[in-house]
Amino acid sequence: MLHFTHGEFHERLRRTKEKMVQEGIEVLVVTDPANMNYLSGYNGWSFYVHQALIVIIDEPQPLWIGREMDANAAKVTSWLFHEHIIPYPDYYVNSNTTHPYDFIGNILKEIGQSKRVIGLEMDNYYFSAKCFQRLQKALPQAVFKDSTNLVNWVRIIKSDTEIEYMKRAGQIAVRAMKVGIEAIDVGVRECDVAAKIFEAQIKGTPEFGGDYPAIVPLMPAGEHTSTPHITWSDETYKPNTTVLIELAGCYQRYHAPLARTVTIGEPEEKVKDLSEVVIEGMESALDVIKPGITCEEVERAWRKSIQKRGYQKESRIGYSVGLNYPPDWGEHTASLRPGDQTVLKPNMTFHMILGIWMDDYGVELSESFRVTETGYELLASAPRKLFVKHAGKKLWPGGMGA
Amino acid sequence: MLHFTHGEFHERLRRTKEKMVQEGIEVLVVTDPANMNYLSGYNGWSFYVHQALIVIIDEPQPLWIGREMDANAAKVTSWLFHEHIIPYPDYYVNSNTTHPYDFIGNILKEIGQSKRVIGLEMDNYYFSAKCFQRLQKALPQAVFKDSTNLVNWVRIIKSDTEIEYMKRAGQIAVRAMKVGIEAIDVGVRECDVAAKIFEAQIKGTPEFGGDYPAIVPLMPAGEHTSTPHITWSDETYKPNTTVLIELAGCYQRYHAPLARTVTIGEPEEKVKDLSEVVIEGMESALDVIKPGITCEEVERAWRKSIQKRGYQKESRIGYSVGLNYPPDWGEHTASLRPGDQTVLKPNMTFHMILGIWMDDYGVELSESFRVTETGYELLASAPRKLFVKHAGKKLWPGGMGA
Incomplete structure (x- = not known):
């Protein structure tokens, strides 16, 4: 179901990482659904719940983290290996006590990314003030940088x-x-x-x-x-x-x-x-x-x-x-x-x-x-x-x- | 163009203020377009730029603050008096240097709301992490509280x-x-x-x-x-x-x-x-x-x-x-x-x-x-x-x- 070649996706990722290096970003949390699609192919009307694509500077593939019921859509529509698709349980959705960014923060911790420079799309519709608070709480040793539109600028010249x-x-x-x-x-x-x-x-x-x-x-x-x-x-x-x-x-x-x-x-x-x-x-x-x-x-x-x-x-x-x-x-x-x-x-x-x-x-x-x-x-x-x-x-x- | 009576809008506002009092909120910044519509009638596809409805506990009408080109839509679709509709200039849109929440913060300051307890819809799509940063910067003496879903809970029982x-x-x-x-x-x-x-x-x-x-x-x-x-x-x-x-x-x-x-x-x-x-x-x-x-x-x-x-x-x-x-x-x-x-x-x-x-x-x-x-x-x-x-x-x- 991919609408672009693997080569094109890899080139997009390469140019994104180039910009990450320029700006000193080691981990990029991509929440804009267009940017998620651009880098992975992921396509579904699931952006009304929190989800993210995590680009790690020294990893060849991004991670998709989203709601459990959308993990199959990530498998079907993206080029990512299935082990890069990480679902969070449904009780994180619209909850007063848990938040998807608790989960995302914990995953980043588990895979050794908790002390890195993390770029965030601070002014994206799908990265709320609450997301930032919860991520800061989960990763107190990380350094956060505003990466709003970093991927958008990669997108500006079309293939x-x-x-x-x-x-x-x-x-x-x-x-x-x-x-x-x-x-x-x-x-x-x-x-x-x-x-x-x-x-x-x-x-x-x-x-x-x-x-x-x-x-x-x-x-x-x-x-x-x-x-x-x-x-x-x-x-x-x-x-x-x-x-x-x-x-x-x-x-x-x-x-x-x-x-x-x-x-x-x-x-x-x-x-x-x-x-x-x-x-x-x-x-x-x-x-x-x-x-x-x-x-x-x-x-x-x-x-x-x-x-x-x-x-x-x-x-x-x-x-x-x-x-x-x-x-x-x-x-x-x-x-x-x-x-x-x-x-x-x-x-x-x-x-x-x-x-x-x-x-x-x-x-x-x-x-x-x-x-x-x-x-x-x-x-x-x-x-x-x-x-x-x-x-x-x-x-x-x-x-x-x- | 109102689809509900003035009485119904006033009742919605009354119940919202009741909840604000319960939670100790003096000023509520409403960014969810459904909540903005619910309280004011405002309806337009303008939520892709930052905008807000400001409910002040001791003021009879909310303020609409949004993009200049959408101010007429606020006049046409809402019950608010025109002097409650405050447009921001277009150079605030998608800018690297200015942000609509600088403007919103300044308005709140000008009308004497800068030291109050301000409720924010922290986990709404239309209140990004950046909005919160800019508002904190503009209003260093305000106390911010998370009011996510405060109006949503008012909406739960339908007329x-x-x-x-x-x-x-x-x-x-x-x-x-x-x-x-x-x-x-x-x-x-x-x-x-x-x-x-x-x-x-x-x-x-x-x-x-x-x-x-x-x-x-x-x-x-x-x-x-x-x-x-x-x-x-x-x-x-x-x-x-x-x-x-x-x-x-x-x-x-x-x-x-x-x-x-x-x-x-x-x-x-x-x-x-x-x-x-x-x-x-x-x-x-x-x-x-x-x-x-x-x-x-x-x-x-x-x-x-x-x-x-x-x-x-x-x-x-x-x-x-x-x-x-x-x-x-x-x-x-x-x-x-x-x-x-x-x-x-x-x-x-x-x-x-x-x-x-x-x-x-x-x-x-x-x-x-x-x-x-x-x-x-x-x-x-x-x-x-x-x-x-x-x-x-x-x-x-x-x-x-x-």
Whole structure:
């Protein structure tokens, strides 16, 4: 069930250990499910209980430590030898008296790692304040270092197989967007449009199926377009409504997000104008992308473009994207924003999302791309425009079947 | 956009403050998105960045502190006055130098809360080890206490409106299960079945739409039935395969989960036998449910029932369920397992999930129920049996439309 070669997993581990050496980390406790997957292949919806992958600098294989009922999933989905898969008993789950990090601390002690320099993903969703307290208590002689995003930075340049998976995700994203835009109409319930988008995301294409994206479709409509992270309701769409759709295709946990804006009926001038500004800004930003450029330079191109038109946007305009699990498809490394001096390199992949949310309306447009040797390549290719729906009019060019 | 009365929100807040007083907490930092929603109504997919609801013992309204672009969502979805909604700038997001808890700490200082006893949800997904470090640094004179699950315990007894929402979720769960079982067949891709289940979950019923469940459908098949938390692949189903389906219906973030086992073709004797054991065990456990019984007594009834048949199961058989967000629909309070002496009361709601996973096969069966004045009531009512699929044979009794 491995979706990458053993060679690729070993290379990932090698690069992780290289960074561990640079930062003086001897034992790395990996709790981010995307990082666990990246290094071991492990894949299951078990991250709602505590679990970890332990990378020890002088051991050839990591250890998987997780809940007993998930140990078989680790055997089935990872490349680890079975003796590297260590289950903890169920009474550690949601307990007031015991905690999985008591168990993890004891294992580290038993295998002689209790006095080492231990790297922790201190700002990961799946490493709570309590996990740290319990681990400190279990290993009083260890030295702890913050290794948040250490593996995330290893992930930032994708292999050719990863790019292929993200392109598949891109194909799924385009299909899901098409289905969504076609379904939106006066009198249709928001949830029925969302249902069709979900179906398209999971069904995928006849050649390959879809995986669940790390974020559900975000579809604010009407006055809610002033805010980007509202999902859907069971209200019906009214005439002259703007709808923002942000979604992703996902293949083997790799994402290609995509956002577009739709209006039901002719848009108000202010929406049309804002949309033009955003499309121009996208083109200006994409134009500068090539290896050697920094993240902040990409943002600057966008900023200049919209400033000419009298707009400004305070939030970042994009971030590194790829392998992930809920609640976020962003990689938490490079961001396209002022001050981020990460230098673009071939096979880095970004989601550039240009959202401008005014007090009572907004427009969104995004593209997922990889950096190539000379510029960029889109991962999901959908018409770049404001979609204006008139009853009975076909919107999407060409004959792509859903 | 409020889905409960102001009175209900005030009652929730009152009971939360009552518990705060009992535990000597003056300021409660609520980071669990379900708890934030429960107390304020706030609803959006923004929990992938740090945010919190601050309950101050002597203030009538909580404060919402979150990312700037989500402040409008707080205005739209919560009952809080707008001056209680405090946005932090975007440069706090995924930054190496600044952290949202620097901002939150400073706000608490500014409003005179820096020397108080502050309760923290220390073991919540959305309160990382780093959040705690930064808050300690910002508020050196505060006294911190672990308040993990304080609000979760307030949530354990549902109001009549909450029960109504969970029953709607139950109707959606039954529809989604029916669609899934009907779609499973030899030669069908797992992802295509998953796509239909998702569609049914989100579409809901003609009367009310569905919301996204906190966990995606879990659908291990074949040898993967030895493990409960695998999702789906794009492989096609083979003859003589067992499939476990665990899913939930969700309405306004309230869940009713449901699990069933399906075989394609006549099951092996061992699967049939295990299924009978599990059905008997379910009935034995449900039979004892009524107010006054403890959680561990429910588990004991199940344990006795399966022991007679020579089986045992080490993991808990259920947990309190209701309002939630990814990655878990469980409430992290009461569990149906040895040692849990929580006393059942009317309008507590549980998901009792009886899974037995052997080395190379498994069976799952679950029911969501509320405790009534005299016993229990199912929230999702689906036939309680092993579903055996033969080509062309209708499986589900009755004529319920999907």
